[in-house]
Each structure stands twice: as structure tokens, then as C-alpha cells.
Amino acid sequence: xxxxxxxxxxxxxxxxxxxxxxxxxxxxxxxxxxxxxxxxxxxxxxxxxxxxxxxxxxxxxxxxxxxxxxxxxxxxxxxxxxxxxxxxxxxxxxxxxxxxxxxxxxxxxxxxxxxxxxxxxxxxxxxxxxxxxxxxxxxxxxxxxxxxxxxxxxxxxxxxxxxxxxxxxxxxxxxxxxxxxxxxxxxxxxxxxxxxxxxxxxxxxxxxxxxxxxxxxxxxxxxxxxxxxxxxxxxxxxxxxxxxxxxxxxxxxxxxxxxxxxxxxxxxxxxxxxxxxxxxxxxxxxxxxxxxxxxxxxxxxxxxxxxxxxxxxxxxxxxxxxxxxxxxxxxxxxxxxxxxxxxxxxxxxxxxxxxxxxxxxxxxxxxxxxxxxxxxxxxxxxxxxxxxxxxxxxx
Amino acid sequence: xxxxxxxxxxxxxxxxxxxxxxxxxxxxxxxxxxxxxxxxxxxxxxxxxxxxxxxxxxxxxxxxxxxxxxxxxxxxxxxxxxxxxxxxxxxxxxxxxxxxxxxxxxxxxxxxxxxxxxxxxxxxxxxxxxxxxxxxxxxxxxxxxxxxxxxxxxxxxxxxxxxxxxxxxxxxxxxxxxxxxxxxxxxxxxxxxxxxxxxxxxxxxxxxxxxxxxxxxxxxxxxxxxxxxxxxxxxxxxxxxxxxxxxxxxxxxxxxxxxxxxxxxxxxxxxxxxxxxxxxxxxxxxxxxxxxxxxxxxxxxxxxxxxxxxxxxxxxxxxxxxxxxxxxxxxxxx
Numbered sequence: 085x086x087x088x089x090x091x092x093x094x095x096x097x098x099x100x101x102x103x104x105x106x107x108x109x110x111x112x113x114x115x116x117x118x119x120x121x122x123x124x125x126x127x128x129x130x131x132x133x134x135x136x137x138x139x140x141x142x143x144x145x146x147x148x149x150x151x152x153x154x155x156x157x158x159x160x161x162x163x164x165x166x167x168x169x170x171x172x173x174x175x176x177x178x179x180x181x182x183x184x185x186x187x188x189x190x191x192x193x194x195x196x197x198x199x200x201x202x203x204x205x206x207x208x209x210x211x212x213x214x215x216x217x218x219x220x221x222x223x224x225x226x227x228x229x230x231x232x233x234x235x236x237x238x239x240x241x242x243x244x245x246x247x248x249x250x251x252x253x254x255x256x257x258x259x260x261x262x263x264x265x266x267x268x269x270x271x272x273x274x275x276x277x278x279x280x281x282x283x284x285x286x287x288x289x290x291x292x293x294x295x296x297x298x299x300x301x302x303x304x305x306x307x308x309x310x311x312x313x314x315x316x317x318x319x320x321x322x323x324x325x326x327x328x329x330x331x332x333x334x335x336x337x338x339x340x341x342x343x344x345x346x347x348x349x350x351x352x353x354x355x356x357x358x359x360x361x362x363x364x365x366x367x368x369x370x371x372x373x374x375x376x377x378x379x380x381x382x383x384x385x386x387x388x389x390x391x392x393x394x395x396x397x398x399x400x401x402x403x404x405x406x407x408x409x410x411x412x413x414x415x416x417x418x419x420x421x422x423x424x425x426x427x428x429x430x431x432x433x434x435x436x437x438x439x440x441x442x443x444x445x446x447x448x449x450x451x452x453x454x455x456x457x458x459x460x461x462x463x464x465x466x467x468x469x470x471x472x473x474x475x476x477x478x479x
Numbered sequence: 480x481x482x483x484x485x486x487x488x489x490x491x492x493x494x495x496x497x498x499x500x501x502x503x504x505x506x507x508x509x510x511x512x513x514x515x516x517x518x519x520x521x522x523x524x525x526x527x528x529x530x531x532x533x534x535x536x537x538x539x540x541x542x543x544x545x546x547x548x549x550x551x552x553x554x555x556x557x558x559x560x561x562x563x564x565x566x567x568x569x570x571x572x573x574x575x576x577x578x579x580x581x582x583x584x585x586x587x588x589x590x591x592x593x594x595x596x597x598x599x600x601x602x603x604x605x606x607x608x609x610x611x612x613x614x615x616x617x618x619x620x621x622x623x624x625x626x627x628x629x630x631x632x633x634x635x636x637x638x639x640x641x642x643x644x645x646x647x648x649x650x651x652x653x654x655x656x657x658x659x660x661x662x663x664x665x666x667x668x669x670x671x672x673x674x675x676x677x678x679x680x681x682x683x684x685x686x687x688x689x690x691x692x693x694x695x696x697x698x699x700x701x702x703x704x705x706x707x708x709x710x711x712x713x714x715x716x717x718x719x720x721x722x723x724x725x726x727x728x729x730x731x732x733x734x735x736x737x738x739x740x741x742x743x744x745x746x747x748x749x750x751x752x753x754x755x756x757x758x759x760x761x762x763x764x765x766x767x768x769x770x771x772x773x774x775x776x777x778x779x780x781x782x783x784x785x786x787x788x789x790x791x792x793x794x795x796x797x798x799x800x801x802x803x804x805x806x807x808x809x810x811x812x813x
Contacts, residue, residue, distance in 0.1 A: 128582040177699075182595070190575050196653075197579045213565075214596065214617040216704045219802030223701035230697040231804045232629065233617045235563065235596030243614060247629070250636050271574055274583040275591040330612030330638055332559065332604035337592040346610065353638070466592055467601020469613045 086253045088311035089326075091475070092319040093168070095161025095263075096419045097154055098302030098406045099135035103161055108423050110405070111431040112451045117406050118286045118298050123268050131282040134268060135300030135407025149185040152217045154303030154412075155265035159221055162261065166307040167319060176229035176257045177218045178248035180240025180264035182411030184214040187269045221261060229257040235411070238371070239465035240264060241304070242414030246328030246473045248308050258313050263305030264415040272410060273299055279338070281375050287408070288435040289372030289401035290379050290447050297373040300407020304415035306422065311479075321478040323422045326458070329354030333468025340378055344385025346470050347371075351389045351462065354472035360458050362390070365397060365474075367430050367459040369421045372401020373408050374435065382464060383443035398452055399445045404435025414463040418473060421459040425477045429453045483634050483692040484684045485810065486641070487677035488780045489544025491517070491537040492768055493670060497544060500672060501767055501781065510650050511670035511769030513537060523606055530589045531602060534567040537673035538599035538647040539606050545643050545677040546607060558611035558639035560630040561600040562622030562646030564772010569651050570594040599647050599673075611639040620740055621798035622646045623674065623776030624806040631695040631808075634680040645675030645779070648771035665742040670769010674776035676783060684813045689787040694725030694809035702803040707740065710747035713805040717797050718755060725809035733791035735759035736778045738799045740770060760791070779808060786812045 096103065099117025100110040110117075117135045126132035137154065145153040163169070171177075189212035215233040222231060232247060234240045241264030248262035276282050276299055283296035314321055331353065333346030340347070355362060368390075371382055387394050402420050409416055424430055430452040439447065460474045492500025493511040496518075503511050519536050520528050522543075528536065538561060546554070570593040577585045592598060597615040604613045612633055618625025623646035630644035650658075650671045658669055678692065679685050698717060702708035714737070722729060735756045737748035752761055768777040775798045782794035789812070796808040 126583075127578075128584045130584075186571075190571075193572060193575050193653075194579055197576060213619055213704075215619045215800070215802060215804070219699075219701065219704040219804070222699050222803065223703070226701075228699055228701065231699050231802075232625075235566075235615045235617050236600075236613070237595045237597050247632070250632060250638075254632070254636060256632070270578055270583075271571060271594060274578055274586050275574065275588075275594065277583060278586040278588045279591060328638070330558070330614070330633075332601070332610050332613035334604045334608055334610045337598075337601065337605070349610065357636075357638070465597065466595050467597050467613070468604065469597055469601060469615075 087255065088324055089249045089252045090309050090311045090314035090324050091306050091322045091422055092309050092314050093162040093166030093307035094322060094419045094422055095158040096304040096416060097140055097158050098137055098409060098416055099300055100406050102138055102140045104423060114432050114434050115405060116286055116434055129274060130277045131284040133283060133298045134273060135298055137301050148220060149188045151184055151265045151267040152220050154267060155217050155221060156224060158263060158303035159261055159305040162305040162307050163225060170226035171261060172259050174229045174257050175227045175259040176231060176251055177221050177227045178232040178244040178260055178262040179218050180234040180244035180411045180414060181214045181217060182237055182240060182266045183269050183272055185212040185216060186271060187267045190270055225261060236469045237465035238410055238413055239463035239469050239471040240411035242461060242463035242471035242473055245306060245415060245418050246471060249325040249328060252308055252310050258310050260308045261305060262308055264412040265303035266410045266412040267301045268299065283374060286435055287374030287404045289374045289404050289433060290440060290443050290445060291436045292438040292440040294374045294379060297375050298407045300409040302409045302412050302416055304412060304419045306418060323425045323475040323478050326360055326474045326476050327354055327358030329357060329472040331470045335468050338466055340381040340464060342381050344381045346468050347382055347385035347464055348389055350470035350472045354460060354474050358474040360474055365458050365460060366456045367424060368397060368399045369417045369459060369461040370399050370401050371462050371464040372403055374403060380442055383445055386445060395446055397446060398430045398448050400430060400433035400448060404433060417461045421461045421475050425456050425459050425475055428456050481680060481682055483631055484679050484681060484688040485676050485690040485783045486679050486685050486688050487545040487547045488783050489541035489675045490780055491540050492672035510655055511668055513672055527606060532567050532570050532593040532598065534647045534649045535593060535599045535602040539603050541645060541673040541675040542603045542643040543607055545675045554608050556611045556640055557609045558613060558633060558642035559600045559603045559609050560614045560626045560642055560644040562626030562772060562776065563596055563615060563617050564619060564622045564648040565654055566596055567593060567598055567649060568654060572653060618804060618806060619800035620772060621775055621800040621804060621806045622772040623774060623779060624796055624798040624808055627779055627808055628695045628697050628806050630678055631692055634678060641679040643675050643677050646773040646776035647673035648773040650771060663741040666740055667766045667770045670771045672773050674773055674780045676779055688813055689783045690810050691813050693811050694721045696720045696724060697806045700803045704802045707744050707799055707801055708803040710744055710799060713799055714751045714797055717805045717807045721795060721807040721809050727793060729756055730758060732756050732759045732793050732795045734782055734785060734794040735761050736764060736796040737761060739765050782810050786810060
């Protein structure tokens with residue numbers, strides 16, 4: 085028999101702020117965390133715009149890569165929110181990442197190309213391995229159950245959180261720390277720039293005048309527990325995780341299918357697995373990168389998915405506020421979805437001002453208090469790897 | 480009762496394709512490399528494979544061998560689960576080199592999609608028409624079994640009815656130099672390749688099935704990320720959990736695959752194997768195929784082929800990775 089899954093803690097760190105309270109407050113006020121790059125020289129990049137994480141402190145992480153430090157910081161907030169110092173025995177960890185330790189290993193490789201052979205040591209390159217973050221979190225917070233490190237580009241953390249929920253639902257374990265972190269790197273900033281998809285201004289997801297995406301960085305984690313366990317220990321339940329949908333476009337290495345068929349399949353499987361009727365879906369936190377074809381394709385998928393409800397269900401993207409945090413995007417958006425349910429308010433889709441007639445969705449420009457029973461978070465990745473997870477308001 | 484069945488296997492390895500992958504023939508190479516000249520692009524659209532990196536090309540080939548004659552119109556909900564060890568680094572390094580030599584504007588946009596970890600899985604979905612769940616994960620040295628374990632979980636939960644699952648790794652000169660300088664001494668020779676199983680969830684074994692997955696499990700005993708930790712603790716815990724889930728007695732195991740990445744780990748594994756499974760054969764798969772993140776997927780392919788050929792009935796795979804994660808699989812004859 086499948087068990088229900090509770091979210092008992094959440095932590096987040098990004099360009100909008102440090103912590104759930106700060107990020108939520110800044111989202112509601114329409115703050116945009118996009119600024120010109122300062123972490124390293126932008127050189128001849130077409131656009132220097134990015135969303136760097138706000139300054140923060142996390143003692144004991146001096147030897148870790150920056151992405152791992154982001155993970156520890158966000159994970160710690162999530163655990164504290166769940167009222168836990170350490171994870172209980174048998175707990176798992178599921179993380180997603182896009183670049184993991186690339187910010188450090190690319191610097192080491194650049195040194196190597198400059199003649200300083202392996203000057204920074206081998207550990208700089210072992211930090212490159214995505215599974216390192218899960219190992220570090222397991223050691224720090226005491227997990228001895230299953231570990232999972234998803235490398236699915238932009239849908240990594242949605243997959244990680246969804247699969248963590250499946251572990252609990254199936255009885256594989258009772259508690260999982262799930263989430264992601266990603267940090268700015270020369271490869272990703274340069275790579276998306278060379279594809280000419282980065283805005284020189286700011287991201288405006290679903291807006292008629294959108295001009296591209298902006299890369300961000302951050303970390304976000306949730307603590308998932310079996311609902312029975314959460315109730316029995318009197319945990320503060322933020323929401324429940326109801327199910328996951330996964331699909332592959334099988335269309336193109338980078339571009340989405342114009343009709344969004346793959347995204348539609350993920351959305352439908354998510355609702356089916358969640359047991360949530362479409363009429364009970366109250367909100368979608370979309371992928372919404374702010375690029376021309378991606379927003380259009382996603383809009384087509386959501387329109388088909390919602391059918392007659394398309395004018396009623398608010399759809400937002402938070403990438404207009406915090407940038408596209410690659411592998412961590414899904415986790416950040418999951419936390420925002422959970423906060424939306426907790427506060428019974430849909431935040432504004434920051435950056436959205438003028439509707440695109442080709443994307444007829446209900447995209448709020450202002451904070452919208454409203455009854456929210458459920459919220460669905462959708463992530464679409466390079467290679468057409470699509471993932472959706474559905475949350476329900478806490479019982 | 481619904482089960483998970485192995486319906487096919489595929490391999491691209493140091494000896495070539497399929498069963499030949501396990502036959503390494505060029506002892507004068509610095510590592511067990513996939514040879515040049517294999518017909519890997521045959522039957523694939525030329526424009527689609529023009530920029531394909533080695534990892535993606537190998538995994539696509541291992542996957543299409545595993546899928547075999549399954550009609551394309553039945554593949555739409557089939558998934559892909561791919562394990563990566565070191566990952567596809569040549570595109571990453573080529574792009575970084577471009578930045579070093581000519582600035583960001585000199586980066587090759589055609590290479591960028593292949594610098595992302597999910598390239599092999601995405602390309603497999605794209606080129607073979609597999610539209611179900613598509614998942615890439617990193618389990619370091621144990622990536623092959625890690626992928627098969629998560630594939631089993633996704634099949635069991637009904638997120639897909641069939642899939643291709645395995646792992647791929649690609650070694651190249653810079654990585655080899657790094658491993659040779661800093662890697663553990665006494666390890667088996669490094670290798671590369673792609674190995675995959677086709678899996679299906681069904682009430683009865685599909686025609687042509689090789690074997691059944693009777694159990695899967697994962698756990699961790701945390702240690703620093705670059706260390707293997709205490710095999711004496713991990714292996715018994717993992718084995719116990721697997722045997723319980725598969726409903727097996729330890730003396731019914733015919734083939735036992737154990738980690739041998741370093742001499743210390745090999746010693747601890749041997750001691751455990753001799754004590755707990757004294758009658759089981761213990762193939763030296765990491766020596767045969769070369770050490771890499773795909774080695775354990777090679778072990779799973781090897782186990783399935785041995786079971787299909789009725790050489791053994793039950794195989795247990797117990798994998799460890801640095802950082803302390805342990806992944807296990809129980810495969811048996813139908």
C-alpha cells in the first residue's frame with residue numbers, strides 16, 4: 085500500500101535572499117535578483133547578466149566546492165524547519181545538480197592549460213563528481229539510507245524530489261532530504277550565451293517582449309517524511325507531495341517540441357500518479373525560462389493540459405526573479421510551490437508585464453491570495469527531459 | 480505476480496560490440512579502450528550523429544542492441560536510465576579550452592548540449608524514440624548498478640512499463656593522467672564503454688526474456704567522498720537486505736560480483752565473499768572490462784548472459800562507491 089508523503093521542512097538560498105522568509109517576501113514584492121556578473125570576468129560574453137546568490141555564511145564548508153556549500157546551507161535550514169538536528173536512521177538523500185563542482189574544476193583545468201599542471205590538486209577534480217554533494221550531506225546530517233544524484237540538466241531536482249517521494253511512498257525509507265544546488269560557471273554562462281538565448285536585460289517569462297533567459301545559482305532542499313511519521317511526532321507539515329510525472333520529448337538535443345507533447349505527457353502522468361483530478365489543480369509553477377520558443381512550447385502544453393481551466397489556473401515562473409538556476413531550478417520552484425500552498429497565495433510572475441497572444445495563460449502580475457488546494461511544479465530540460473511534481477496543501 | 484524481467488542486453492566495450500565487448504585484445508594500450516572503427520553510426524541519421532560525443536554514441540548503441548527487435552511503435556512509453564561515472568568530459572574540456580584560447584565567443588555551440596550530463600540518455604531517447612522517463616544519475620564507481628536500481632524502482636512504481644538502463648564512461652588522456660597520478664595504486668586497469676539491459680515490468684515474462692530482477696537495494700555508510708569506507712560493514716548490510724527482498728538463501732547464490740577497485744577493497748570483499756558465500760563463483764569483471772563507472776553495468780550484462788546460457792541460476796551484485804554508497808541487485812533465471 086502506498087504511503088502519503090509530507091513536507092516538513094524547506095530551505096532556500098538564491099539571488100532573492102537567504103532563507104524561505106526572505107525569498108518569499110522578495111517574491112511578493114516583485115524583486116528581481118538579476119545583475120551584471122561579478123564572480124569572474126564576463127570577457128566577451130554577449131550578455132553579462134546573471135543572478136548571483138546573496139552573500140551568506142556557512143561555517144565548516146571551507147574545503148567544499150561552492151555548489152556543495154549552497155547545498156549544505158539550504159539543507160540545514162530545511163532540517164531546522166523540520167525540527168531535526170540530524171536525519172533519523174534509514175534516511176535517504178536525493179539531490180539534483182546541473183554542474184556540481186564545475187566552477188572549481190574548470191578553474192583548475194584553466195590553470196592546467198596555462199601550464200600549472202594540476203596545481204590545485206586532484207581533489208579539485210573529484211569535486212566535479214555530482215555524487216559528492218550527496219556524500220557530504222550524508223556525512224554531515226547522518227543519512228544511511230539510499231542516495232541518489234540526478235544529473236538531468238534543468239529537471240534534475242524535480243526528478244530528485246519526485247523520486248525521493250516515491251522512496252517513501254513505497255516504504256523504501258521513512259525520511260529523505262531532497263533538493264539541489266548549482267553555482268555559476270564559465271561553461272554554463274558562456275555556453276548559453278553562445279547559443280544566443282541569454283537576455284541582455286532581464287528574463288520576462290511568458291511576456292510578449294521576452295528576450296531570453298538569465299542564468300542563476302542557488303540551493304533549495306525539502307525534508308520529506310511519511311505522513312504517519314510526521315503526524316506522530318507532531319511535525320509542522322507544510323504540504324504533502326502527491327506524485328511525479330516523467331517523460332522525454334525525443335525531439336531535439338536542445339529545442340523543445342513546438343506543441344509541447346513531451347511536457348504534456350509529464351503533466352498528465354503527474355496528475356494520474358497524484359490521484360488529483362484536473363478540477364482540483366489550482367496553480368502551476370512553470371519552467372518558464374523567458375526564451376521565445378521554450379515559453380511558447382510550454383504554453384502550448386499547459387494550454388492543452390488545462391483545457392477549459394486555462395483562464396482560471398494561475399501559472400507563474402520564478403525565473404524572472406531568481407534567474408534559471410539550472411539543476412537547482414526545480415528544487416527552488418518546488419519550495420516556492422510549497423510556500424504558495426502554505427501561505428495560500430500565488431506570487432507574481434516577476435518580469436511579466438504584457439501578455440503574449442500566442443501564450444494565452446493566466447499569468448498574475450501581482451500577489452494573488454486565493455484558496456489553493458494543490459500546486460504543480462514543472463521542469464523541462466535540455467534533451468527534452470521533462471518532470472512534474474504535485475503538492476497538496478497540508479492536511 | 481508482476482515482476483521485472485531482463486529482455487535484452489547490449490555492450491560497447493574494449494573488445495567491440497555485444498558479447499565481444501568483454502574480449503579485450505590490445506594489451507599495448509594505456510587503458511582498456513573502445514577500439515576505433517566500430518560500426519557505431521550505421522543505421523543512425525548522419526545529421527543527428529555529426530556532433531555526437533563518444534559517450535552518447537556508445538550508449539545509444541548499447542541501448543539499441545538491448546532493445547533489439549522491439550517495434551518502434553511500442554517504444555513510446557519506454558524509459559532510459561543512464562549511470563555516468565566520470566561523465567562526458569571531452570566536450571567540457573574542449574569548450575573550456577576554447578574559452579582559454581579565444582574567449583567565450585569562440586565556444587562551439589554545437590558541442591554545448593553534449594557537455595551536459597544527460598547527453599547520452601537524451602540522445603538515446605531521441606534516436607531510438609523512447610518517450611518515457613529519462614533519467615541520468617551519478618553513482619561514481621557504482622553508477623551501473625545505481626542506474627539499474629533506480630530503473631527497477633521506476634518500473635515498480637508504474638512510471639514506465641519498460642526501459643533501457645545501464646551506464647557509460649569514457650576515459651581520455653587528461654583524465655587518464657589524473658587517475659594515474661592520483662588514483663589508488665594497485666587498481667585494475669582503467670577502462671571505458673557502455674553496457675545496458677532492457678527491462679520490462681510484466682505479469683509474465685515477455686518472450687525471449689533472459690532473466691528476472693528479484694531484488695534491488697541501496698544504502699550508505701558515510702565516509703569522506705574520496706574514500707571507500709568499511710566494506711566489512713556495507714557489504715553484509717547490503718547483502719542481507721537483498722537476500723531478504725529476493726527471498727534467497729545465501730547458499731543458493733551461484734555468482735557473486737564484489738567490488739575490487741583497490742587492493743584494500745578487494746581484500747575486504749574476498750574475506751566477506753569467502754565467509755558469506757563460500758560456494759559462489761566470483762568473476763573478476765572489473766579486471767575483464769576495465770575499471771570505470773560503467774563496470775557494474777558490464778557485470779549486470781555478464782550476469783544476465785550467464786543466466787540466459789544456463790551457466791548459473793542466481794547472481795548477486797554488491798557495489799560500493801567512494802563516499803560510502805552501496806547498491807545491490809539480485810538477478811535470477813526465470
